[in-house]
Amino acid sequence: MSIVVILKASTIQIHQPTKEIMKQTDFVDIVMPFKDKVFRLAKRLLVSREEAEDATQEILLKLWKNRKKISDYKNVEAFSMTMTKNFCLDRLKSKQAQNLKIVHSNYTDNNSSLQTQVEAKDSVNWISLIMEDLPEQQKIIVQLRDIEEYDYAEIAKMLDMNETAIRVNLSRARKTIREKLTNTHQHGIK
């Protein structure tokens, strides 16, 4: 009997602070550990640093607005990464819709290959260009696995996919990167 009573008392003590409205410092404590991850995912998808910064700011403000709900989420980080992914993909969609008339496909192809030649001065930079050419889904998965080092279960939750599908996509992406790497290795960087 006495143990049960103590347990109940302790759960009440734990639960009460979360019911209050979250203070700014609490919020920062929650968000700080993964804000860079949000930013890096945004940058992987949006490429430009400024756009990634804007996106990150927007995500963090959204979280701040919903701070009352945050305490209910079990995994704020995974939730935020999902939000970031959706937000950036929406951005890209609307950007594509806007640019459709201006950008001709031939023109962009030439441009990117020219850019590739100019920017691939060092081979590390070259990897980022290879990754830019990957499909969005694969980009996200490589970002989450190879850079952020999440385990498959977490990635599955963030992307709402099963683990096998993630492994298949990841394998494809890694092989594409390897192919392009070995090509440049054999022919030398132009």
Added chain:
Amino acid sequence: MVLNNIEKLIEKYHNAETSLQEEAQLKAYFLSGNVAPHLEHYRPMFQYFSQSKTEQYTKDVPLKSNKAKLYQWISVAAVAVLMLGLVVPNFMGPTEEEKQEALMAYNQTVEAFSLISIGMNEGKQQLSSLVLVSDNLNEGIEEAGRLSEFTETTNKIFKNK
């Protein structure tokens, strides 16, 4: 051998079958600077991955969203007040002062009109006295007619004499 192990890991890596620990092992190997020549071309990839992880978000985020919201609404409030200023007087109608002024103006015109009507009535009375005069005159003329007949008969009498 270590190299053999690494080669196996790379193969597993490309099939997405490596665990996080094994991937960490690969990263450590390729960042060690002691990479076998035939694996050299993988090095920039792992370098890039570990470099990318150091990138940080440095901008400050204005978290006082409540206040920001307030500022956003200030312009709306200003417009609303302006509209009220334009619309409400029309709805509310004249003020007490304006009502009194209007009443005074009304009273004054009524007074002026009544003065005029008094004048008109006086004029009318004078006109009726004029009518009386003209009646008298007509009577006088008739009398004068009788007088002239009277003189005619007297003249006849005088002729007969």
